[in-house]
Amino acid sequence: MSFDPILAEIRFGCGLSPNIAPSESVGEFLAGLDRPDEMADRFPIESFPEFRLRMVKREELQKEFRKNRGTDAGETLRKEIRLLKKQARLDHWTWMASHVLRRTHSQTPFKERIEGFWADHFTTAGKAGVIRRGVSPFVESAIRPNMSGNFSDLLIASVTHPLMVHYLDQDRSAGPNSRQAKKKPGKFGLNENLAREILELHTLGVDGPYTQGDVRELAELLTGLTFKANKGRHFQKSLAEPGEEIVLGTSYGGDKPHIRDIHVVLRDLAVHPATARHMATKLATHFVSDRPDPDLVAAIERVWRDSDGELSVVYEAMLRHPMAWTDRNPNFKQPFEFVSSAARALNVHPRTVQSLTEKKMRQRFFDPLRLMGHIWQRPSGPDGLDEDDSAWITPQGMAARLQWAVIVPSLLVPQLPDPREFVKTALGSRANDTVRFAAGAAESRADGIGLVLISPAFQRT
Amino acid sequence: MDRRSFLSRSVALGCSLAASPLLTPVSFASAPGDKRLVVIILRGGMDGMGAVAPYGDAGFSGLRGPLTLGDEGYIDLDGFFAMHGALRPLLPLWQDQQLGFVHAVSTPYRDKRSHFDGQDLLEAGGFSLQDGKVRDGWLNRMMGHMSGQNAEMAYAIGSDPLNILGGAQTVQRWSPDVDLALSSQAIRLAQLVTKDDPAMSAALAEGLRLADSDGDAVAVEGGMQDMMSMLQDNAAAGRGTSYETRVAKFAAGRLRKDARIASFSLNGWDTHANQGRVLARSLSALSDVILTLKSELKGPAWKRTAVVAITEFGRTARFNGSKGTDHGTGGAMVLAGGAIRGGRVHADWPGLNEADLFQRRDLMPTRDLRAYTGWLIRDLFGLPSGAVERDIFPQLDLGDDPNLLL
Numbered sequence: 055m056s057f058d059p060i061l062a063e064i065r066f067g068c069g070l071s072p073n074i075a076p077s078e079s080v081g082e083f084l085a086g087l088d089r090p091d092e093m094a095d096r097f098p099i100e101s102f103p104e105f106r107l108r109m110v111k112r113e114e115l116q117k118e119f120r121k122n123r124g125t126d127a128g129e130t131l132r133k134e135i136r137l138l139k140k141q142a143r144l145d146h147w148t149w150m151a152s153h154v155l156r157r158t159h160s161q162t163p164f165k166e167r168i169e170g171f172w173a174d175h176f177t178t179a180g181k182a183g184v185i186r187r188g189v190s191p192f193v194e195s196a197i198r199p200n201m202s203g204n205f206s207d208l209l210i211a212s213v214t215h216p217l218m219v220h221y222l223d224q225d226r227s228a229g230p231n232s233r234q235a236k237k238k239p240g241k242f243g244l245n246e247n248l249a250r251e252i253l254e255l256h257t258l259g260v261d262g263p264y265t266q267g268d269v270r271e272l273a274e275l276l277t278g279l280t281f282k283a284n285k286g287r288h289f290q291k292s293l294a295e296p297g298e299e300i301v302l303g304t305s306y307g308g309d310k311p312h313i314r315d316i317h318v319v320l321r322d323l324a325v326h327p328a329t330a331r332h333m334a335t336k337l338a339t340h341f342v343s344d345r346p347d348p349d350l351v352a353a354i355e356r357v358w359r360d361s362d363g364e365l366s367v368v369y370e371a372m373l374r375h376p377m378a379w380t381d382r383n384p385n386f387k388q389p390f391e392f393v394s395s396a397a398r399a400l401n402v403h404p405r406t407v408q409s410l411t412e413k414k415m416r417q418r419f420f421d422p423l424r425l426m427g428h429i430w431q432r433p434s435g436p437d438g439l440d441e442d443d444s445a446w447i448t449p450q451g452m453a454a455r456l457q458w459a460v461i462v463p464s465l466l467v468p469q470l471p472d473p474r475e476f477v478k479t480a481l482g483s484r485a486n487d488t489v490r491f492a493a494g495a496a497e498s499r500a501d502g503i504g505l506v507l508i509s510p511a512f513q514r515t
Numbered sequence: 516m517d518r519r520s521f522l523s524r525s526v527a528l529g530c531s532l533a534a535s536p537l538l539t540p541v542s543f544a545s546a547p548g549d550k551r552l553v554v555i556i557l558r559g560g561m562d563g564m565g566a567v568a569p570y571g572d573a574g575f576s577g578l579r580g581p582l583t584l585g586d587e588g589y590i591d592l593d594g595f596f597a598m599h600g601a602l603r604p605l606l607p608l609w610q611d612q613q614l615g616f617v618h619a620v621s622t623p624y625r626d627k628r629s630h631f632d633g634q635d636l637l638e639a640g641g642f643s644l645q646d647g648k649v650r651d652g653w654l655n656r657m658m659g660h661m662s663g664q665n666a667e668m669a670y671a672i673g674s675d676p677l678n679i680l681g682g683a684q685t686v687q688r689w690s691p692d693v694d695l696a697l698s699s700q701a702i703r704l705a706q707l708v709t710k711d712d713p714a715m716s717a718a719l720a721e722g723l724r725l726a727d728s729d730g731d732a733v734a735v736e737g738g739m740q741d742m743m744s745m746l747q748d749n750a751a752a753g754r755g756t757s758y759e760t761r762v763a764k765f766a767a768g769r770l771r772k773d774a775r776i777a778s779f780s781l782n783g784w785d786t787h788a789n790q791g792r793v794l795a796r797s798l799s800a801l802s803d804v805i806l807t808l809k810s811e812l813k814g815p816a817w818k819r820t821a822v823v824a825i826t827e828f829g830r831t832a833r834f835n836g837s838k839g840t841d842h843g844t845g846g847a848m849v850l851a852g853g854a855i856r857g858g859r860v861h862a863d864w865p866g867l868n869e870a871d872l873f874q875r876r877d878l879m880p881t882r883d884l885r886a887y888t889g890w891l892i893r894d895l896f897g898l899p900s901g902a903v904e905r906d907i908f909p910q911l912d913l914g915d916d917p918n919l920l921l
Contacts, residue, residue: 123836181631226627247644386715424674425693434676435650447714453693453722456705460697488711492704501701508705508719510712 055379057083060482065385065515066341066373067163069395072479074161080373086162087202087366093160094198097152097404100145105191106216108142109283112184142187147415149190150430151407154419157394158402165201168369170390171340172197176212176256177438178221179431185220189431192217205333205363206324210317213252216281222248222436229277229295242293249273251436257323259332264302271299275319278311289313302326330358337372339441343385347377384514386443389426391515392455393419396507399480402466418462425454455513460504473502484511550819550854550895551770553808554654554679554778557801557826558634559785562840563847564832564878565794566602567616567860571595574867578832592616596860601798604806608851612858614805615919617848617887619862621828621880628842630785633827638679640885642910651682653907654778657892658684660902667773672762675780687774691761695726695733702733728768763804767811770820784826788837805851818853821895821920823888829878832867845878848887854895856921861887885911887919894920 059076062083063069070076077083115135122128157166173193180186196215200208212218219225228235228242235242249272253264278294281287294311304322307315323329334355338346350372357371372378387395397407410418423430427446428439440446464470473493477485489509496502506512568589569575570582582589582597589597590606596618598609608614623643624636632644640653658669659682666685671677674690697705702723709716727733759781766777781804783797801824809817829846845865850857865871865879873879885908893903893913904911 181629425690427688429674429676434678434681437650444714447718448688449718449722449725450689450693451722452715452719453695453726456697456719456722457693457695460701489708492708495700496704497698497700501698501704504701505704505708509708510715513715514712 055376057373058379060484061379062373063163064395064482064484065378066167068157068160068166068391069163069398070480070482071158071398072401074159080370083164083373084366084370086160086165087168087369089162091165091198093156093162093166094194096159097155099149099152099190099194102188102191102195102216103286105188106283106286108138109184112138113283139184142184144412146187146190146431147410147412148408150415150419151410153190153390154394154397155402155404155407158397158407159404164369167341167391168201169193169198171337172201172208172212174438175336176218177433177436178212178215178218179433180217180220185217188217202366202369203364204324205329205358205365205368206321208365209256209324210320213248213256213320214279214287214313214316216287218248219279219281219287222251224248224276225280225282227273227277227280228293229274231297232277232295233292244270244273244277244295246270246273249276252320252323255437257332258326258328259335262326262328262332268301272301272319275299275301275306275315279313279316325359325362327359330355330363333363334358334368336441337368338378341372341385342378343380343383344441344443345383347380350375350377386446387513387515388439388446389423389428389451389455390430392426392507392513393423393458395512396459396463396480397466399476399507399512400463400467400471400503406466418465422454422458422462426451426458452508456504456508459507460500463503463507464500470499470503473499473506476503476506480506481509481511486511548775548896549816550775551812551816551821551852552776552892552895553766553770553820553822553852554776555801555804555822555824555849556634556637556677556679556778556780557784557797557824558780558782559630559826560633560828560830560842561784561797561824561826561846562786562790562794562830563618563826563845564829565786565790565840566599566798566849567592567618567847568597568599569595569618569864569867570597572864572867574871578867579834592860595864596862599794599798601795602802604802605851608805608809609858613809613851613853613855615850615855615857615859615861617850617861617884617917619845619865619878619881620848620884620887621845622884624828625844628828628844630827630842635678637825637827638677638681640679640908642908650678652677652679654679654776655682655684655686657896657898657907658682658686658776660898660907661896665773667769669776670766670769670774670778672766672777672779677778677780680776680778687769689725689765691765692758693722693726695723697733728765757800757803759800759804760807763807764811767808767816770812771816781824786830786839787835787841788839790834790839793839801849805849808851820852821854821891822849822851823891824849824851825884825888829880831876832872832878833876843877844873845880848884850891850919854920856918861917861919882914883911886914887917889913890917891919 057080059078063076115131119128119131122131160166178192180188192215196211200211223245227245230244246269250269253262253269254260258264274295278289278291280290280293291311296309296311298305298307301319306319334351337354338351353375354368354371358368361367420430473496477490477493489506489511492505493502496505568582571594584591584597588600590603591597605614622636624633636644638652667687669680669686671680671686671688680686705719709719723733762779766779770777781800786793805822808822812820825848826846828842828844830840830843835841863881865881869875871879889903889908889911890913892898893900900913904913
């Protein structure tokens with residue numbers, strides 16, 4: 055077993071397309087990571103620094119509003135705040151459209167899939183107000199530029215990012231002996247949330263060699279890392295715990311707390327053998343199978359360790375391993391992969407998606423995804439989407455997919471293709487007699503397209 | 516046994532469709548007793564003092580203005596508390612002692628008053644959020660202490676995550692807003708194309724069965740036009756009988772069979788402005804849900820049912836500048852069902868003088884809402900107190916028995 059252009063598109067890409075030829079080799083398939091980012095140019099998503107200006111503006115307006123409450127000027131300000139919030143909400147739908155269209159039209163589809171993988175690994179969200187719309191800008195600024203370099207840079211960019219600092223309560227954490235805690239006892243305290251998730255989810259993994267003591271020490275080391283809309287992410291010394299902290303037996307920091315200490319511990323965690331093991335398993339599970347071949351995991355892990363987490367060679371190790379191409383225990387597409395690979399097979403025109411109103415974006419994408427079990431950019435916890443296929447192959451999930459597959463395609467293309475042709479476009483060499491028969495026997499084009507999309511040949515990767 | 520192991524087992528054994536546990540839930544061990552529990556999460560923070568007004572407290576009218584009792588207003592319950600007029604349809608239940616309330620309670624959550632954190636703690640059942648997020652819910656942990664599990668025992672209904680039921684124990688999930696409408700031919704062909712994939716085919720079969728039993732039919736003859744119009748009819752039906760009622764109907768349908776635990780959310784409690792209108796609408800939905808459960812559970816099953824509605828926090832004791840209330844602390848719980856010893860409002864009443872309020876702004880919680888919930892599940896399912904106080908609700912002191920059940 056080795057690189058197979060069709061399977062590469064299905065398993066590691068965004069599915070087959072009627073007008074984009076599959077890559078012919080591992081080299082070509084991976085080259086897309088470093089080419090100019092054509093998809094980002096065609097289907098833009100706001101960067102986080104730009105997005106933050108909305109939050110700054112919101113705070114300024116709020117401050118003015120408080121001064122002018124009850125007056126006509128106050129009323130005008132209240133309307134401006136409402137408009138600003140509405141604009142962020144409307145824009146976040148256009149970013150969702152961009153995510154769909156990048157997957158539909160990319161010549162370098164691995165880039166979109168690996169972005170999805172890391173965006174989920176570093177799951178984050180805003181909790182209230184404008185920042186709730188900040189997930190796509192986070193992915194665009196913290197994840198997308200750092201996916202083919204060293205893991206430590208990706209780790210630092212993600213976990214010290216304003217949105218993560220907000221999501222995992224780092225902005226509420228103060229060292230027990232920090233100046234702030236001493237000044238106002240009882241008001242400020244340590245919050246372990248970010249520290250725990252860094253160890254448990256982002257690096258070593260839940261079975262990793264760390265203790266509650268390490269969580270606490272890391273949490274103390276992280277104090278000072280905070281976020282305010284007008285200042286951005288910054289290091290506030292008055293919140294920082296003075297003195298050294300011992301994480302996994304190594305001493306960090308000292309009497310003069312500095313954000314450099316946080317970078318140092320994150321770089322050490324990034325190259326820890328347990329992180330290599332954890333990430334190799336997760337990559338193989340996400341892309342290949344819920345029960346990945348141990349040799350495949352070991353090969354990825356070895357290269358991760360040898361290269362200190364150089365991501366492009368890690369990806370290459372996965373793609374070059376024969377067991378990455380096995381057909382045993384194949385994965386089941388997660389909801390967004392299902393929907394976007396259907397859009398790719400249908401070659402949905404960019405204008406069709408870009409011109410959808412908020413209501414139609416909900417009806418065609420957000421609501422169906424929710425019924426399939428994925429609430430877009432509103433995670434139920436920092437552990438993100440379930441890698442376990444049984445979380446998605448549920449009665450409700452299957453019913454929702456069938457419903458989407460029969461109805462929504464006809465709303466996304468001016469004319470549905472002939473289902474017998476669509477079998478070849480969407481499934482390539484994976485088409486089998488049962489699907490061909492069903493596509494031909496369907497009473498309508500819509501049914502026929504839906505049956506191809508619901509088939510195991512389309513949904514399994 | 517968790518979902519993962521039973522699915523992989525059915526794959527490993529090469530189970531035929533007919534023997535799949537998803538299709539034949541009754542093939543599992545019998546259900547653990549015949550008591551039923553419905554947990555409703557009121558998301559947004561219900562105003563306990565608006566739902567059940569302590570009008571007998573001399574401080575009440577100073578905070579909320581004079582209270583109108585009678586046909587157009589609140590309904591007196593016991594000379595001290597009065598319930599909101601939107602709950603009037605529940606008055607017969609109160610008189611039959613199948614409706615009760617708990618007042619001046621909250622989770623251990625304090626100070627920050629965030630929906631996000633408040634709901635996390637409410638559903639996790641924990642004592643504090645400082646240690647990071649607990650990822651399983653207390654209802655799921657409770658199932659771990661019950662014997663005779665079956666695959667259909669618990670239902671999370673609706674499309675929100677319902678972390679309260681998340682965890683190692685198997686939980687079924689269904690949202691009645693999946694509006695499948697297919698020709699019989701398409702249904703047959705969909706079953707055909709998935710037949711060689713046991714997991715997909717079992718899930719699809721069960722999905723079709725549930726979609727057919729949630730109040731709107733699946734099979735529809737005719738082409739695309741008919742299908743679209745059927746979906747619109749369903750949407751119209753959804754407007755006639757509210758989504759909440761459909762959820763309650765579906766829950767009752769499952770509870771009449773093998774399910775013993777059901778949970779779902781009701782939204783719309785974050786009444787920052789124009790509370791009069793908004794709270795009435797949400798309470799009216801809650802009232803519809805309780806009455807739907809009662810009528811659909813039909814007699815004997817209702818007699819063995821306890822319904823409990825809980826919320827992440829109460830609201831400020833005073834109205835704010837926009838005729839609403841802001842996020843607060845102490846609040847109320849609603850209890851209903853034939854298994855409940857109703858007709859009373861449980862409260863260790865803190866008083867409403869300025870100094871009695873929590874941080875001089877919120878109703879003071881005098882007891883952990885987990886203690887009431889803890890007694891309820893302990894008595895309903897015969898759970899050991901130790902399991903309730905340590906595993907299901909960590910660091911809980913159950914305290915005195917409030918005698919919630921008959």
